[in-house]
Amino acid sequence: WGMREYKIYPYELLLVTTRGRNRLPKDVDRTRLERHLSQEEFYQVFGMTISEFDRLALWKRNELKKQARLF
Numbered sequence: 001w002g003m004r005e006y007k008i009y010p011y012e013l014l015l016v017t018t019r020g021r022n023r024l025p026k027d028v029d030r031t032r033l034e035r036h037l038s039q040e041e042f043y044q045v046f047g048m049t050i051s052e053f054d055r056l057a058l059w060k061r062n063e064l065k066k067q068a069r070l071f
Helices: 030-036 039-046 050-055 058-067
Strands: none
Touching: 030 039, 039 050, 050 058
8 A cells, every 4th residue: 555544435435426526535535546445345346456556557547547436
């Protein structure tokens, strides 16, 4: 996860809706919504581990985040 400790939230709470953002908790990093998922939920959403995700190119990570509605 890197240096920062991210508070875990359920995927449904972090989803970006088509009408704009949900009301996210104040401590959520809006630029790294995926970091607030549990490891299990991260794998369910992205089909890979966090370390595998981190090795992808930035454009690829952003595409996956858009598909998961976490961008």
